[in-house]
Each structure stands twice: as C-alpha cells, then as structure tokens.
Amino acid sequence: ELEEINGREIFCLTPLAIMSLLFGVYPMPVLNLMNASLVKLVDVVKMVM
Numbered sequence: 001e002l003e004e005i006n007g008r009e010i011f012c013l014t015p016l017a018i019m020s021l022l023f024g025v026y027p028m029p030v031l032n033l034m035n036a037s038l039v040k041l042v043d044v045v046k047m048v049m
Contacts, residue, residue, distance in 0.1 A: 005013075023030055
C-alpha cells in the first residue's frame, strides 16, 4: 500500500514538475544556455580523435 503524498513532498515535487513541463514545451532557452559548453566539448573530442 502506498501512503498519500505529504506537504513536504508536494513542496519538492512541484518545482520539478513545472520545470519538466516548461522544458518539454519550450526547450530552447535551456539548450541555448548549454550551447557554448557543448561546442567546446565537441572541439575537445574532435582533437582527441
């Protein structure tokens, strides 16, 4: 049997659910933040190969 979710769990899960929903609907702001570091990572991998 599973117990009901309590207030602390709701408090922790609500921001995660909102961020997941926003990232699923509109991912470009997060992807744009990661773009510069991913470009550097790809350059490093290309140099190693």
